[in-house]
Amino acid sequence: MDLFTLMLLIPLVSGALLTVVGERAWAPNLNIVASLGTFLAAALLTVEIVANGPRFAFGEQFFIDSLNVFFVALTAFVGLTTSIFSSPYMKNEREHGRLSAGRLRLYKSMYQLFMFTMLAALTTNNLGILWVAMEAATLTTVLLVSLYRTPASLEAAWKYFILCGVGIAQALFGTILLYFAAERVLGETGNALLWTHLVEVKGSLEPTIMALSFIFLLVGYGTKVGLAPLHNWLPDAHAEGPTPVSAVLSGLLLNVALYAILRCKVLADGAIHSDFAGNLMMGFGLFTLLVAAFFLSRQRDIKRMFAYSSIEHMGLITFAFGMGGAVANFAGLLHMTMHSLTKSAIFFAVGHATQKIGTQQMDDIRGLMRVNPLIGWGLMLGTLAILGMPPFGVFASEFMILTHAMKHHPWATPVLLLALGVAFAAIFGKVQPMVFGETEAKRLPHAPAITPVFLHLGIVLMLGLWIPPYLTHWFHEAARMLGTP
Amino acid sequence: MSSIPLSAQFINLFAAIILLLAFAMLAQRRVLQLIDLFALQGATLFLSTLTVALTTGQAHLYGSAALTLVLKAILLPWILHRLVRKLNIKGEVEPLINIPTTMLVGLVLVIIAFNVALPISQLAHTITRGTLGIALAVVMLAFLMMITRRKAITQVVGFLSMENGLFLAATSATYGMPMVVELGIALDVLVGAIILGVFFFQIRDQFDSLDIHHMEKLKDS
Numbered sequence: 001m002d003l004f005t006l007m008l009l010i011p012l013v014s015g016a017l018l019t020v021v022g023e024r025a026w027a028p029n030l031n032i033v034a035s036l037g038t039f040l041a042a043a044l045l046t047v048e049i050v051a052n053g054p055r056f057a058f059g060e061q062f063f064i065d066s067l068n069v070f071f072v073a074l075t076a077f078v079g080l081t082t083s084i085f086s087s088p089y090m091k092n093e094r095e096h097g098r099l100s101a102g103r104l105r106l107y108k109s110m111y112q113l114f115m116f117t118m119l120a121a122l123t124t125n126n127l128g129i130l131w132v133a134m135e136a137a138t139l140t141t142v143l144l145v146s147l148y149r150t151p152a153s154l155e156a157a158w159k160y161f162i163l164c165g166v167g168i169a170q171a172l173f174g175t176i177l178l179y180f181a182a183e184r185v186l187g188e189t190g191n192a193l194l195w196t197h198l199v200e201v202k203g204s205l206e207p208t209i210m211a212l213s214f215i216f217l218l219v220g221y222g223t224k225v226g227l228a229p230l231h232n233w234l235p236d237a238h239a240e241g242p243t244p245v246s247a248v249l250s251g252l253l254l255n256v257a258l259y260a261i262l263r264c265k266v267l268a269d270g271a272i273h274s275d276f277a278g279n280l281m282m283g284f285g286l287f288t289l290l291v292a293a294f295f296l297s298r299q300r301d302i303k304r305m306f307a308y309s310s311i312e313h314m315g316l317i318t319f320a321f322g323m324g325g326a327v328a329n330f331a332g333l334l335h336m337t338m339h340s341l342t343k344s345a346i347f348f349a350v351g352h353a354t355q356k357i358g359t360q361q362m363d364d365i366r367g368l369m370r371v372n373p374l375i376g377w378g379l380m381l382g383t384l385a386i387l388g389m390p391p392f393g394v395f396a397s398e399f400m401i402l403t404h405a406m407k408h409h410p411w412a413t414p415v416l417l418l419a420l421g422v423a424f425a426a427i428f429g430k431v432q433p434m435v436f437g438e439t440e441a442k443r444l445p446h447a448p449a450i451t452p453v454f455l456h457l458g459i460v461l462m463l464g465l466w467i468p469p470y471l472t473h474w475f476h477e478a479a480r481m482l483g484t485p
Numbered sequence: 486m487s488s489i490p491l492s493a494q495f496i497n498l499f500a501a502i503i504l505l506l507a508f509a510m511l512a513q514r515r516v517l518q519l520i521d522l523f524a525l526q527g528a529t530l531f532l533s534t535l536t537v538a539l540t541t542g543q544a545h546l547y548g549s550a551a552l553t554l555v556l557k558a559i560l561l562p563w564i565l566h567r568l569v570r571k572l573n574i575k576g577e578v579e580p581l582i583n584i585p586t587t588m589l590v591g592l593v594l595v596i597i598a599f600n601v602a603l604p605i606s607q608l609a610h611t612i613t614r615g616t617l618g619i620a621l622a623v624v625m626l627a628f629l630m631m632i633t634r635r636k637a638i639t640q641v642v643g644f645l646s647m648e649n650g651l652f653l654a655a656t657s658a659t660y661g662m663p664m665v666v667e668l669g670i671a672l673d674v675l676v677g678a679i680i681l682g683v684f685f686f687q688i689r690d691q692f693d694s695l696d697i698h699h700m701e702k703l704k705d706s
Contacts, residue, residue: 126663128662132670132673136676139673142680146684146687151691151699151700154684154688155700155701157684158697159700161677165677166647172670176651176655179659180659192663193666212605236703
């Protein structure tokens with residue numbers, strides 16, 4: 001069986017299997033083994049693509065090129081580390097009586113199916129299937145967000161479902177309009193939604209329809225990215241769902257939704273012959289960045305705060321891709337990688353910390369350094385990394401975005417600096433007393449998994465200091481795929 | 486003026502009925518009647534898709550039509566009816582909607598939708614180009630219904646009605662997306678409705694009501 005099929009089959013089959021055997025004691029290990037299998041398949045696939053170039057799978061319905069293979073590798077990697085993190089975390093939740101065995105089974109099975117939908121969304125060549133996979137990702141995560149069945153988590157899940165449902169309906173209308181435009185050029189065949197066919201004829205697609213279609217697609221998928229003013233579901237879903245879910249939502253789902261927008265932007269750019277799509281993304285990005293930065297300081301719940309930080313970074317990345325051009329695209333891709341790794345590491349540390357102290361209220365969390373120095377350091381270093389402190393990798397990508405903005409869009413620079421400054425003050429001022437200070441907290445029955453936290457931060461640190469040449473090449477290749485307007 | 490083919494007239498008629506039903510749903514306060522209107526909308530959608538299929542002779546459109554009939558006109562209304570009976574909310578009415586104002590806002594939305602769709606309709610070469618504006622209007626009316634309603638179940642009917650509008654856009658205005666996509670969309674809608682059904686019971690258990698007024702606790706402090 002070829003690697004691609006294997007990569008999609010492992011999460012699908014193990015998801016189905018876990019619905020049956022998810023209550024067994026070894027089920028968490030099965031979850032990890034399945035994620036490991038997916039990761040290995042993705043890694044080998046990456047090597048193959050880097051060596052041999054793009055390829056198709058299942059006819060022309062799926063395809064992998066240098067752009068999406070990068071997201072696939074990242075998704076599979078964070079999926080693996082999150083499954084490692086969640087094993088002791090979920091056992092502790094069970095000991096605390098917050099979850100029953102049946103819920104744990106639901107969690108594991110939905111986790112694998114969620115991985116499947118994201119990998120399918122990333123690798124499909126058919127923009128219709130992309131939509132279907134995104135909707136399926138919403139459905140699986142709705143069940144994950146409401147896992148605790150508390151009033152607050154139900155409210156969060158309901159909000160998530162309705163807002164993202166409406167958003168994704170907009171995206172479907174955008175897709176239909178895109179088909180409408182494509183059908184005029186490619187004819188009424190099944191090829192009119194295939195991205196590889198569309199990109200060849202993008203210059204002759206009707207500009208008016210494409211502009212309208214892109215607006216709908218941006219607003220629709222943008223809801224899932226967390227772009228303001230449609231970001232309301234995101235803090236609730238992050239705060240009320242289990243922490244591993246917050247980690248994959250922030251680290252992966254937002255990326256996948258942004259990826260969908262990027263694919264559509266390439267087509268829109270080709271058809272419209274102006275910076276229309278880019279300007280729209282820059283506007284939404286800046287607005288999101290500002291809104292999130294100012295909401296950050298008002299948060300009391302630690303997971304809510306870091307959810308707003310995710311919104312902030314998504315705004316920044318959207319802005320970077322909106323600027324377009326080789327450098328900005330490169331910076332955007334790098335920042336996406338850095339944000340995924342750092343934010344999931346932070347959520348791992350936050351998860352263990354809140355579990356130890358027993359609350360998510362930041363005012364009640366104190367002295368993590370004394371409770372468990374590793375968790376304390378993990379949270380501190382993760383926070384410094386996400387705030388863009390050198391030598392971490394986020395610094396490199398934020399620096400590139402800022403300098404590029406200064407050169408080409410100087411009007412945006414004060415806004416960027418203001419938002420980043422406000423965010424820094426808000427987050428650092430809140431994390432510092434949580435890490436240092438006095439406390440009396442008891443030991444957890446299952447020792448936390450610290451390795452994923454430092455593994456992620458280690459990679460972020462390394463990429464901040466030195467990006468391996470093959471990775472640079474790969475990023476350049478992907479940035480080139482996104483094209484220059 | 487060149488004569489419009491009979492089939493196109495039929496498709497436009499069905500699209501207009503779908504739009505009228507969207508207005509009727511906007512004004513309907515009772516839950517059960519609302520579901521019946523939704524089923525009727527699904528049935529009209531089936532007829533319109535069938536007409537397009539007969540006119541163009543495209544095989545996959547027959548599949549779409551069958552899918553619409555089974556899913557939108559029979560299965561989903563049946564699931565919703567069952568839910569309403571099981572949850573014991575048959576006689577419920579929604580007291581707090583101002584119908585005249587909602588209708589006026591709906592009218593404005595329809596005008597906006599037609600204006601947005603106008604440049605596209607002029608470019609279309611399909612016989613059913615007028616329906617794109619109607620489809621967008623149905624989507625917007627359903628959206629309005631979701632905003633104005635306070636009951637979880639009516640919000641869901643609004644959501645499903647929005648999908649009806651999108652199906653109308655996909656099948657009537659563009660002669661249908663590739664079959665694999667339509668199947669996927671139908672599957673997602675079905676799974677979504679089932680998940681929401683599960684949700685209703687959880688919400689009722691937690692809040693003793695399906696009124697989403699109770700669900701406004703999560704705010705930025």
